[in-house]
Every structure is written in C-alpha cells, then in structure tokens.
Amino acid sequence: MIAVVARVMWLGLLRDRGALMLAFVLPPLMFLVFxxxxxxxxxxxxxxxxxxxxxxxxxxxxxxxxAIVELDGIVPxxxxxxxxxxxxxxxxxxxxxxxxxxxxxxxxxxxxxxxxDPPVVVIGDASRALAAAVVTGRxxxxxxxxxxxxxxARAASxxxxxxxPYTEDQQEALDLALxxxxxxxxxxxDGDTSQDGLVAQRLLGGGREIDDGVSYYAGAVAILFLLFAxxxxxxxxxxxxxxxxxxxxxxxxxxxxxxxVGKGLxxxxxxxxxxxxxxxxAWWLYGIDWLGHFGPWLxxxxxxxxxxxxxxxxxxxxxxxxxQAQTASAFVVLILSAVGGSMMPRxxxxxxxxxxGWFTPNAWVIESWHGIFWRGDGPAELATGWGVLGxxxxxxxxxSVWLAHRLAREK
Amino acid sequence: MSRADNExxxxxxxxxxxxxDKPVLREVNLDLAPGRILAxxxxxxxxKSTLIRCICGRLQPDSGRVRVAGNNPLENAAARAxxxxxxxxxALYSHLTVAENLAVFARLAGVARKAVDSAxxxxxDVCDLGAVATRPAGRLSGGWQRRVNxxxxxxxxxxxxxxxxxxxxxxxxxxxxxxxxxxxxxxxxLAVLMTSHDxxxxxxxxDGVAFLSEGRIAATGTPSGLIREFFGARRDCxxxxxxxxxxxxxxxxGALGLASGDRDALHWAGLLDEQPAWKxxxxxxxxAQVTEVRVRRPGLxxxxxxLYGRDPERAA
Numbered sequence: 213m214i215a216v217v218a219r220v221m222w223l224g225l226l227r228d229r230g231a232l233m234l235a236f237v238l239p240p241l242m243f244l245v246f247x248x249x250x251x252x253x254x255x256x257x258x259x260x261x262x263x264x265x266x267x268x269x270x271x272x273x274x275x276x277x278x279a280i281v282e283l284d285g286i287v288p289x290x291x292x293x294x295x296x297x298x299x300x301x302x303x304x305x306x307x308x309x310x311x312x313x314x315x316x317x318x319x320x321x322x323x324x325x326x327x328x329d330p331p332v333v334v335i336g337d338a339s340r341a342l343a344a345a346v347v348t349g350r351x352x353x354x355x356x357x358x359x360x361x362x363x364x365a366r367a368a369s370x371x372x373x374x375x376x377p378y379t380e381d382q383q384e385a386l387d388l389a390l391x392x393x394x395x396x397x398x399x400x401x402d403g404d405t406s407q408d409g410l411v412a413q414r415l416l417g418g419g420r421e422i423d424d425g426v427s428y429y430a431g432a433v434a435i436l437f438l439l440f441a442x443x444x445x446x447x448x449x450x451x452x453x454x455x456x457x458x459x460x461x462x463x464x465x466x467x468x469x470x471x472x473v474g475k476g477l478x479x480x481x482x483x484x485x486x487x488x489x490x491x492x493x494a495w496w497l498y499g500i501d502w503l504g505h506f507g508p509w510l511x512x513x514x515x516x517x518x519x520x521x522x523x524x525x526x527x528x529x530x531x532x533x534x535x536q537a538q539t540a541s542a543f544v545v546l547i548l549s550a551v552g553g554s555m556m557p558r559x560x561x562x563x564x565x566x567x568x569g570w571f572t573p574n575a576w577v578i579e580s581w582h583g584i585f586w587r588g589d590g591p592a593e594l595a596t597g598w599g600v601l602g603x604x605x606x607x608x609x610x611x612s613v614w615l616a617h618r619l620a621r622e623k
Numbered sequence: 624m625s626r627a628d629n630e631x632x633x634x635x636x637x638x639x640x641x642x643x644d645k646p647v648l649r650e651v652n653l654d655l656a657p658g659r660i661l662a663x664x665x666x667x668x669x670x671k672s673t674l675i676r677c678i679c680g681r682l683q684p685d686s687g688r689v690r691v692a693g694n695n696p697l698e699n700a701a702a703r704a705x706x707x708x709x710x711x712x713x714a715l716y717s718h719l720t721v722a723e724n725l726a727v728f729a730r731l732a733g734v735a736r737k738a739v740d741s742a743x744x745x746x747x748d749v750c751d752l753g754a755v756a757t758r759p760a761g762r763l764s765g766g767w768q769r770r771v772n773x774x775x776x777x778x779x780x781x782x783x784x785x786x787x788x789x790x791x792x793x794x795x796x797x798x799x800x801x802x803x804x805x806x807x808x809x810x811x812x813l814a815v816l817m818t819s820h821d822x823x824x825x826x827x828x829x830d831g832v833a834f835l836s837e838g839r840i841a842a843t844g845t846p847s848g849l850i851r852e853f854f855g856a857r858r859d860c861x862x863x864x865x866x867x868x869x870x871x872x873x874x875x876x877g878a879l880g881l882a883s884g885d886r887d888a889l890h891w892a893g894l895l896d897e898q899p900a901w902k903x904x905x906x907x908x909x910x911a912q913v914t915e916v917r918v919r920r921p922g923l924x925x926x927x928x929x930l931y932g933r934d935p936e937r938a939a
Contacts, residue, residue: 456710460776463679463708463785464732465700471731620681 230539238543245550245565259563260347263291263306263315265298272359273318276332279358280316283350287563291315307335308416308587310579313343313559316351322362322410330412338415339428339586343559348413355410362410428557430494431581434513435574436545436554437490438483438520443541445479446524450534453619462620472529472616476521476609483517500585508584508594515601516577522608523573529615548572576600631656632705632783632814633678638687640673640838647673648684649838657782660805660815662825664923665835666931671818674835675785678816679708692782704733707776709786713768714775717761721752721771724760725778732779742778749811750774750804766797770804777808784808786817790824802828822923822935832923834930841930846923853929854921858900862891865912872911879906894921 225231266277281288289312291298303315313336320331334351336344355362449472452458462468491509495502502509527544531537549555551565552574558566569575580597583589591598633655640648648670655661663671676682677689680696680703689695694702715724725743734742747756752774755767763771769789776784789805790798802824809815809830819825825832826846833843842849862876867887876883879899881891895903895918904916927935 454712456712456714457716459710460708460714460728461731462681463703463706464779465704466731466733 228535228539230536230543234539234543238546242546242550245547245561258346258560259285259287260313260343260350260559261287261289261311261563262347263289263298263303263312264318265291265300265303265315266318267298267300268318268321270321273321273331276322276355276359277316277318279354280351283354286347286350303335304416307337309583309593310337310559313340314347316347322355322359330409332411334411334413336413336415337586339425339582340557340559341415344413344415348411352411426494426498427500427585428578428582430490430500430585431578432554432574434487434490434581435516435520435552435577436549438486438516439523439545439548439573440541441486442479442483442517442520442524443527443537443545444524445482446475446521446528447534447537447541449475449525449528450531450537454534458619468616468620469613472525472612473609476518476525476612479521479524480514480517483520484513487513487516502585505584505588508589508591509581511591511598512577512580512584512594512601515598515605516573518605519573519577519601519608522605522612525612526608526615529612548574551575553578573601573604629656632692633816634688634690635674635678636688636690638674638677638684638689640677640682640684642673647838648677651687651835651838651840653833653840653843655783655814655816657812657814658809659830660809660817660828662829662832663816663818663835664822664825664832664927665841666933669835670838671835672787673838675708675787675816675818678783678785679703679706700733704779705782707732707779707781707784709773709776709784709789711787711791713760713772715760715768715771718759720757720759721763721774722747722756724771724775725752728775729778732781734779742780745780746774746778749808750777764797766793766800769793769797769801773801773804781813783814783816786815788818788820790819790821798824820935822927826923834926836930842926849926850921850923853926854894856897857894857921858897858918859921859925860893860895860900860903861915861917862903862907862913863915864889864891865914868911872908875908879903894925 225235262280264277264280266273280286289306291303291306300317303312303317306312307315315335317333317335318331319333320328322331332351332355334344334348336347452461452471458468458471461471491500491502491513494500523544524541527540528537531540549572552558552569552572553561554574558569558575558578561569576597580589580594580601583593583597587593631654633653635651635653638648638651639646651670651674653661663674665671673682677684678691678696680691680698683697689697691702692705696702696706716727719727722743725746726739729739729742729746730736747753750770750773752771755763755771760768760771773784773786773789776786786805790801793801798821805815805817805828817829829846831844832846832849834841842853844852860881862881864872867889868876873883873888876891879893880895881893883889883891899906900918903918904913907913907916924935
C-alpha cells in the first residue's frame with residue numbers, strides 16, 4: 213500500500229512538467245550559478261574588470277602596467293575615454309559607474325624613497341570593497357614576483373634609515389645584488405599583504421555614515437520580493453479563468469482586457485508600497501538618503517513595480533493552471549534573482565554571467581537604485597536603465613493584453 | 624406590453640460555425656422574446672456551448688447572424704451590455720460579500736459609479752438576497768451561491784439572461800427557489816435562455832425548448848406541444864423483471880411493443896397506445912417475476928431518448 217502511494221506521487225511528478233523542472237532542472241541551474249560565483253571567489257579565477265593607467269610612462273612603469281594587465285583573472289578595461297586620454301578622474305568615474313571593479317593608477321616610478329607616497333594606487337568602490345581588496349592583493353603579488361628588486365630596495369632603504377648609513381662597499385654590493393635579483397627567488401612567498409609600501413588602496417565613496425552595502429541590498433531585496441509578490445498576485449487571473457468569472461466578464465461590454473489592466477495597476481501600486489517599505493527601513497535604520505533622492509527613487513520604483521507586475525501577469529496569461537503558474541513563477545523568480553544580482557553581487561560573477569544579468573530586470577533595477585544612492589546619479593545617467601525597464605514593462609503589458617483579448621474573442 | 628416589448632431580444636438566423644473544418648453549428652435559427660424562458664437541450668458536443676459563445680460575442684459565426692437587442696454582440700458593446708451570463712461554475716469572488724460582488728460585477732458590466740448602489744439594492748430586492756447581502760460569498764450554502772451567481776449577472780439590468788446549468792449540484796428545495804426566481808425574472812420582462820439536464824424541471828419552467836443535435840435544431844417548441852407532436856396519446860411504459868426472462872416471456876414482451884436495451888434484459892420499455900398501456904400489467908403472464916410496471920405520460924426525457932437514442936442520464 214505504501215508503494216502505491218509512492219507510485220501515485222511519482223506519476224503526479226512525472227506528468228507535471230513544471231514540477232519536474234522545479235524538482236530536477238532548477239536545482240542544478242541554481243547550483244551552476246552559485247558554483248560559478250563561489251568556485252572563483254577564493255583564487256585567481258575570480259574575474260575582475262580593471263582599468264590600468266600608467267601616468268609616468270617610463271620603461272619600468274610600462275612593464276608594471278603590462279604585467280598587471282596580463283595577470284590571469286584580470287579583464288582590462290580601457291582607461292581612456294573615447295575622445296580623451298586617461299586621467300585619474302576618468303579612472304574614478306569608471307569605478308564609480310561600475311564599468312570597472314577597480315582601477316590601478318601607477319603614479320610614480322618605484323624607488324627606494326620611503327618618504328614618497330606609494331607609487332601604485334588601487335582605486336576601488338567602497339560598496340564593492342571586496343573587489344578592491346582582491347585587485348590590491350594581485351597587484352602586490354605581481355610586484356613581488358615579477359619585480360622583486362623593488363621591494364628589496366625599499367627594505368634596504370628602511371634599514372639604511374634605521375641602522376645606516378651603508379658604507380660605499382655595502383652600497384655597491386647592494387646595488388649589484390638588486391640588479392641580479394632573480395624573480396623566482398621570491399616567487400613562493402605569500403604576497404597577499406605587502407609591507408614594502410609599494411601599493412596603496414583608495415576606496416571611493418567611503419566615509420559616508422552608512423553601511424556601504426545597504427543601498428545595494430535594499431534594491432536587491434526589493435526587486436526580489438516585488439517579483440515574488442507580483443507573480444503570486446497575478447495567479448488570481450487563472451483562478452478567475454477557472455471559476456467562470458472571466459466567462460461572465462467577457463460577455464459584458466468591458467471585456468476581459470479591463471480586468472487584466474486593472475490587475476496590472478494594482479500590482480504596480482502594491483510593488484511601489486513594498487519598495488517604499490524596504491527603503492523606509494533603510495532610511496530609518498541605516499541612514500540612506502531616501503528623501504534626498506526621492507524623485508529618481510520614485511521613477512525607478514514605479515518602473516520596477518510595473519515590470520514585476522506585467523511580467524507576473526504575462527506569465528499567468530501563458531499558464532493554464534494555478535499549479536503550473538506557481539511552479540513557473542518560482543522558477544522564473546529564482547533564476548532572474550540569482551543571475552540578476554539579487555542573491556549575490558554581480559561583480560563576484562564570471563564575465564559571461566554578468567553579461568547574462570543584463571537580460572534580467574533585477575540587474576537594471578539594482579543598478580539604478582545603487583547609482584542613485586551611491587553615486588548620486590541623475591536622470592541622464594539613469595536614462596538607459598529606466599528605458600530598458602519601461603520598455604520591458606510595456607512589452608509584457610502589450611502581450612498580456614493581447615492574450616486577454618484573444619481569450620475573450622475567439623475568432 | 625408594447626409592440627416593441629414583444630420583439631425578440633435575441634435573433635439567431637441561419638448561423639453556422641465550424642471548428643477546424645468540423646461543423647459544430649449548422650443552420651441554427653432561434654428567436655427569444657422578452658418574458659420568455661427558452662431551454663437549450665442536447666448532449667455534450669451538440670453545440671450548446673458554441674451557440675452561447677456566439678450569442679455572447681465571443682465567436683464569429685462563419686455564416687448567418689446573431690442579434691442581441693438588435694445589434695451584433697461581437698462588435699457592439701451595447702448588445703453585450705444587454706446580456707447577463709451565469710456560468711455553470713460559481714463565478715464569484717469568495718472573499719467579497721454578496722453586496723460587494725454585486726457592486727463589482729455591476730461596475731465591470733458598465734454601470735456608472737454613481738448608479739452602483741441603487742443597482743445593487745435593486746438586485747438584492749429582485750433576487751431576494753437581503754438575508755445574505757453582507758455575508759462573504761464563499762461562506763454561503765450551495766443554493767445561496769447559485770442565487771447570488773444569478774444576481775451578479777442581473778446587477779446591470781440585462782434584457783437577456785443566459786444560464787448554463789443553473790441548478791446543477793443543489794438540493795430540491797434550493798432548485799425550487801431558483802425556479803421561482805427565474806419565473807419571477809421572466810415575469811418582469813427578462814428573456815431567459817438556459818441549458819439544463821433537469822428535464823423534469825424544464826417541463827414546468829420553460830416556455831420553449833430547443834433540442835440541438837450535431838449542431839442542428841432537431842426539435843423546437845413548447846414542452847407540451849413537442850410531447851404531443853412526437854407521442855400523441857401514447858404512454859411511456861416500462862417493465863422491470865427480477866430475473867432474466869425466458870424465451871417465451873421475452874417474445875411476449877416484444878409482442879406487446881416493449882424492447883430491452885440492457886444485457887440481462889431486465890428492463891423493458893416502449894411507447895404504447897393508451898388502452899394497451901393501462902392493460903399492460905394484466906397482459907403479462909402470471910409466472911413472470913415482475914418488480915415494476917410503470918405507465919406514464921411521456922415527458923421531455925422520453926423525447927430526449929427518442930431524439931438521441933439514449934437516456935438523458937447517459938447524456939453528460
């Protein structure tokens with residue numbers, strides 16, 4: 213008897229394609245996304261987009277810049293703008309706008325002068341401090357392994373300052389040793405942290421009195437739950453179809469289209485309220501300047517809510533049963549959220565997954581809100597994101613309304 | 624009633640419809656005047672649902688025309704506004720009260736916002752829903768839900784009410800209440816088109832019936848007129864036996880004009896003239912193990928059996 217019950221369950225699963233996908237396709241897909249992110253997070257496989265600017269232009273600094281660019285796991289980003297030459301401002305802009313995870317600024321030729329500022333500066337964004345730390349570590353490692361004489365020279369200068377000065381013979385011997393130093397001699401040393409003062413790290417946007425990740429996660433969590441709530445709300449469309457309410461309505465003058473549009477309006481308002489609640493908490497407890505950026509936030513929130521609502525309604529319009537819609541919505545929301553950056557920052561993802569993220573509303577919503585609160589982006593910078601979200605919402609709405617019209621008038 | 628009141632609210636002229644080249648409706652003609660109740664009958668697949676969809680403006684007939692209140696419901700919102708549809712399912716928002724349901728469907732059917740309250744009050748009154756107006760629809764008994772289901776199709780004061788199996792799944796007292804309601808609505812001038820498998824109910828409720836068979840109107844008229852037309856003075860006779868009959872008994876039953884359709888030949892039926900019918904019991908041999916002899920005037924179920932070659936119970 214127990215086996216009979218198990219067989220009924222098995223047949224139910226086997227004949228429900230949605231449940232089958234949820235049970236056996238979604239888990240490996242989600243694993244793939246997480247594995248791609250976290251298998252690379254602990255070593256040099258973690259891909260970082262880095263802009264390198266050699267301001268000095270000597271043979272040595274050129275070789276340093278080339279060595280950094282050629283490192284495994286570094287994806288070079290052009291440091292110069294389309295029309296101009298590279299500059300420190302351009303580097304900062306690339307990092308702030310998220311086009312580069314970090315930037316390396318070679319501002320002086322390394323020498324033994326301990327009083328001089330570190331010749332290499334890694335510029336990162338405080339909201340992605342992990343990326344800056346990873347790049348800093350890699351730069352330090354390449355300097356130690358490829359240019360060991362630089363560190364030793366600075367160490368010798370330190371000894372000279374503390375216990376020196378060196379005699380002429382000692383200085384000659386030191387110079388000779390430095391010139392003949394074999395890079396392999398220091399290759400095996402752990403180079404994640406450098407005591408030689410060659411590399412400095414500068415984080416942009418730091419120093420604000422808020423948790424640097426809050427603006428990112430407020431957006432990431434908001435769009436995740438907007439999508440979940442909209443998908444659940446949209447399923448009422450199927451209930452109404454199955455209960456005969458739709459039959460009743462399509463026989464009337466308004467037809468079914470008004471019902472679909474009405475639901476779209478409600479789900480948009482519901483999403484707006486959800487987003488407002490999350491950002492109100494972020495403002496109250498974490499000090500996000502919500503009210504100071506309320507206008508751009510509101511536009512983004514309306515678009516995020518609209519895109520969630522209409523994607524939910526589109527999915528419900530395409531499903532024939534509540535069970536099918538629930539399965540499909542869980543599938544879609546989890547995949548969109550994982551790839552789009554709602555579950556982990558996209559800069560941790562490999563390049564192909566990052567690019568794939570641009571096909572999700574999550575990435576555009578998160579990027580827009582993050583830009584507003586972190587970089588202070590205005591309408592000009594946000595226009596592309598708003599355009600993509602608006603076009604997606606409009607497209608989903610038009611298809612949903614068309615499907616509703618087709619259901620009502622079976623010509 | 625004025626002359627205009629007697630003009631058909633629903634006119635169907637020679638409509639035909641085919642689905643993927645398979646004819647579903649063929650040359651269907653029907654009229655329905657205000658104050659009349661017309662029952663559309665037929666087994667599954669006869670074309671009832673397709674015909675209702677054409678009347679509601681959801682399907683464009685391949686030929687012929689449908690007019691509701693003088694307009695094509697497919698193109699004209701006023702024609703659709705003149706129609707109220709009661710689906711077979713309980714098409715209500717279960718979490719809303721009865722009054723809220725009435726208001727929602729009134730608005731969706733085009734009643735102006737300011738007129739909604741009075742429309743709800745009128746529907747509550749006409750459909751006698753006062754006792755449950757403030758209760759959530761999902762918590763009502765099956766009979767009340769059926770009445771509210773009808774009320775929601777009435778909240779915009781349609782001129783044509785279409786009901787799909789309005790009494791399915793409810794007990795006899797509740798069914799009686801629905802009958803009374805429909806009779807009252809028709810008495811107020813509403814044209815009622817309904818489908819039902821409850822043929823006994825329709826004999827008293829419907830002014831007219833139309834039997835659909837393979838997309839055609841196989842018979843139409845008043846219930847009593849059709850029964851008279853098809854059966855005259857003959858009686859519907861049935862004999863049930865406790866054991867399968869001997870060859871002699873079977874021959875005797877056949878000679879009386881009865882036939883058996885079941886494998887064990889326990890049930891025999893046939894239409895007999897009035898005199899032989901009343902003498903049926905005495906005509907049976909004494910040794911026959913008869914459990915029931917029934918003689919009655921034919922009804923719509925007899926007509927159904929005659930038209931479709933099977934009992935109505937097997938129609939669904």
